[in-house]
Amino acid sequence: MFAQVGAAIAAVMLLGGPALAESKLTDPQIAHIAYTAGNIDIAAAKQALTKASNKEVKAFAQDMVRDHEAVNKQALDLVKKLNVTPEDNDTSKALSKQASEKLAELGKLNGAAFDKAYVANEVAYHKAVDSALETKLIPSASNAELKSLLQTGLKIFQGHEQHAEHVAAGLK
Amino acid sequence: MQRGRFGLIAGVLSLAATAVPAHAATITIVMENLVVSPAEATAKVGDTIEWVNKDVFAHTATARNGDFDVMIPPKQTVTYVLKKAGTVDYYCRFHPNMKAMLKIDGKPSP
Numbered sequence: 001m002f003a004q005v006g007a008a009i010a011a012v013m014l015l016g017g018p019a020l021a022e023s024k025l026t027d028p029q030i031a032h033i034a035y036t037a038g039n040i041d042i043a044a045a046k047q048a049l050t051k052a053s054n055k056e057v058k059a060f061a062q063d064m065v066r067d068h069e070a071v072n073k074q075a076l077d078l079v080k081k082l083n084v085t086p087e088d089n090d091t092s093k094a095l096s097k098q099a100s101e102k103l104a105e106l107g108k109l110n111g112a113a114f115d116k117a118y119v120a121n122e123v124a125y126h127k128a129v130d131s132a133l134e135t136k137l138i139p140s141a142s143n144a145e146l147k148s149l150l151q152t153g154l155k156i157f158q159g160h161e162q163h164a165e166h167v168a169a170g171l172k
Numbered sequence: 173m174q175r176g177r178f179g180l181i182a183g184v185l186s187l188a189a190t191a192v193p194a195h196a197a198t199i200t201i202v203m204e205n206l207v208v209s210p211a212e213a214t215a216k217v218g219d220t221i222e223w224v225n226k227d228v229f230a231h232t233a234t235a236r237n238g239d240f241d242v243m244i245p246p247k248q249t250v251t252y253v254l255k256k257a258g259t260v261d262y263y264c265r266f267h268p269n270m271k272a273m274l275k276i277d278g279k280p281s282p
């Protein structure tokens with residue numbers, strides 16, 4: 001379990017890594033990263049909806065799909081309005097790669113073992129995204145509307161982190 | 173229309189329970205960008221709380237002591253008539269970082 005949590009944190013730490021510290025993230029890149037981070041959580045939740053056995057875990061996964069789809073819809077509406085094309089970048093690529101590895105890893109688990117591993121990863125993933133939003137994405141965003149959407153995104157991710165912690169506590 | 177409906181509910185309630193006054197108040201509490209405001213509100217038994225959710229996310233107003241658990245869908249307003257006195261901490265089950273408090277006085281409005 002700790003190894004999994006470590007891996008999730010390590011992947012998102014890339015956001016603050018030295019490679020990125022040299023070049024400031026642009027708004028099109030930030031939009032792409034934020035959208036990717038939401039999509040990753042939606043994919044994880046969709047897997048959980050097919051594999052989870054615990055009722056609370058399933059309900060949590062449903063909440064994740066609903067909220068992250070709503071945030072991502074807002075993000076798409078905003079980039080359209082601002083005439084910005086989200087730009088793929090190394091951080092987005094690293095996040096996606098790590099996420100598909102995690103999906104494969106969780107895919108091998110079943111029953112209570114899956115539930116525990118999924119929820120533990122949700123706690124770690126939301127925590128890592130919170131810190132990336134706070135220390136990197138929000139400070140780097142230039143457009144005020146993008147910044148404000150990221151700030152709402154941060155509150156959503158923080159809320160989900162606490163919700164996931166609550167669900168995790170119930171599984172013990 | 174909202175006012176008319178409220179009047180009807182209040183009317184029905186005062187027939188049902190004489191303890192509920194005709195002058196019960198409506199207190200509006202807004203949920204926007206995952207913030208509840210006002211975070212602290214005072215009310216009396218029989219008053220109506222009107223939670224206005226301005227977000228695109230569903231929220232709940234869930235009392236820690238179990239007194240109420242109200243779901244407020246995205247972009248909707250949900251009302252709830254206070255039944256019990258007490259100081260009630262409540263939060264959103266979906267986003268537990270949303271927290272607020274209601275001080276409910278047992279003596280209904282005169």
Ligand SMILES: [Cu+2]
Binds near residue numbers: 229230231232266267
């Ligand atoms: Cu909420």
